[in-house]
Amino acid sequence: MIDLHSHLLPGVDDGSRSVEQSVGVLTRMAAAGITDIVLTPHLDASRVLEGPPPEHDEAFAALSPLIPSGIRVHRGAEIMLDRALTPRVVATRRVTLGGSRYVLVEFTRLVASRAATTALHQVVKAGLVPLVAHPERYQVCSPAQVRQWRDLGALIQVDANTLFAASGRGDRARQLVGQGLADVLAADNHGDVRTLADPFRRLVEAGHEEVAQVLMVANPAAILADQPTEQVEACEITMPLFQRLKGWLGELKE
């Protein structure tokens, strides 16, 4: 499995706090069958002029010699699209996923549909492919909205562990994957225990091994190789009613 979204560059954002913590997570991921992972620390587009800030390079230099065997670590960023990417950022590809044409992007939770659509269109026009991180978090998320983003050239990354969550967010994630509107599943690990292994197993158990393969192996591999991704088949992902009720009750209490 290949995970394109993680916060394991130590001490630079709200993810892993130390080199030791990152090495621990990477060791567990390698044991769980993750062959490649991209480090995608948060970066605001308005603060990136050309590439990652020096503290990111320093953190990577500290982690590099200690990366456990069995897992390859690539660099990238999760870019908050609070303004357009500069031509230098586009040209150098230093904050894209492994230096490819694909760039992981996010918005604030309450982003307006039009602002998000315009921002994604700008990235596409500049010559990169935006991979929208966890759209199920956004208030404007719906299958129709996501279909519009895909039509203008964006790809969609649903959170792998939300896919089986009994919550409104989980329902939206299942709708997107169910309708073939997701291109990639990623774990978005923040120095914790989340990996792709559990969602992969649950999709296989639900009879969707081919879908799991494309979302967590073939498409992430294509992105890292700077190749086109493939369309994922629609599939029905259901949750037992009692689990959904439990989730909804939990959300009401929050």
Ligand SMILES: [Fe+2]
């Ligand atoms: Fe993230």
